[in-house]
Amino acid sequence: MPIRETTAAGEPVWTxxxxxxFEKTKAFYAGLFGWTYDEPAPEEYGGYVTARLNGQMVAGLSPHQPEMGVPNVWGLYLKSDGIEATADAVRAAGGQVLVPPMHVDPYGHMAIFSDAGGVAIGAWQPQTHQGFGVDAEHGAPAWFELHTRDFAAAVPFYERAFGWKTSVLGDTDEFRYRTLGEGDAARAGIMDGARYLPAEVPGFWVTYWGANDVDAAVAQAVELGGRVITGAEDTPYGRMATVEDPTGAALKLIGVGG
Known part of the structure; x- marks a missing residue:
């Protein structure tokens, strides 16, 4: 299992x-991916728990509270080396600060922003909590992708606010896509979703979760109370599927081998 020891500034660091x-969600991911859970964080953090895969940190879960915004949606955080400076860069790049920088002592510093296209994105400046400990394995994050209605605004936003160096993967009306990094070193993508996203949806971030056997994972998700959105299919980037967990949270599955 490849251990992720460091995350560069601007790259996905946590979800x-x-x-x-809460209990149904925990049971679903434990059954689907084999996650185990730490004891809840102190009471002031609302029952937040860290999920682990073979001992490595892989995701966070918490009971929804009204002040926490939209429930049952996987949120993404990009690595920040200085949360206040990141907030300033977000504003300068045309974004907005939704949740101002705060210290989650002793774990790190966080903030939630809206990018230039209106999509929520978090930032995390680690202290004791360094983010993902593993990726591209069964039950671990394997890819991160922004679907946006405003591709022309989103690309320069992430370049300016988070220091992304992007590479063109596709530049046609049917497939317009940029990646953070290039080739095997790419860490995330931006998809032009103007053709298929509803007018009232500015976009969203999606995490792809690794699966040794995508077809088996889809069947298991259904057995655990989930629902199939898009069945398993082969793509130029591997076998993929989209399912919902029992609360309606969407997740992509992508084959990662044995």
Whole structure:
């Protein structure tokens, strides 16, 4: 299992979800991916728990509270080396600060922003909590992708606010896509979703989760109370599927081998 020891500034560093049915959510991901859970964080952090895969940190879960915003959606955090400077860069790049920088002592510093296209994105400046400990394995994050209605605004936003160096993967009306990094070193992508996203949806971030056997994972998700959105299919980037967990949270599955 490849251990992720460091995360460069601007790269995806953490993902978490606030669930309206916390115990059902925990059971679903434990059954699907084999996650185990730490003891809840101190009470002031709302029952937040860290999920682990073979002992390595992989995601965060918490019971939903009204002040936490939209429930049952996986949120993404990008690595920040200085949360206040990141907030300033977000504003300068045309974004907005939704949740101002705060210290989550002793774990790190966080903030939530809206990018230039209106999509929420978090930032995390680690202290004791360094983020993902593993990736591209069964049950671990394997890819991160922004679907946006405003591709022309989103690309320069992430370049300016988070220091991304992007590479063109596709530049046609049918497939317009940029990646953070290039080739095997790419860490995330931006997809032009103007053709298929509803007018009232500015976009969203998606985490792809690794699966040794995508077809088996889809079947298991259904057995655990989930629902199939898009069945398993082969793509130029591997076998993929989209499912929902029992609370309606969407997740992509992508084959990662044995």
């Amino acid at each position: 978490d979800i606030a669930s309206t049915d």
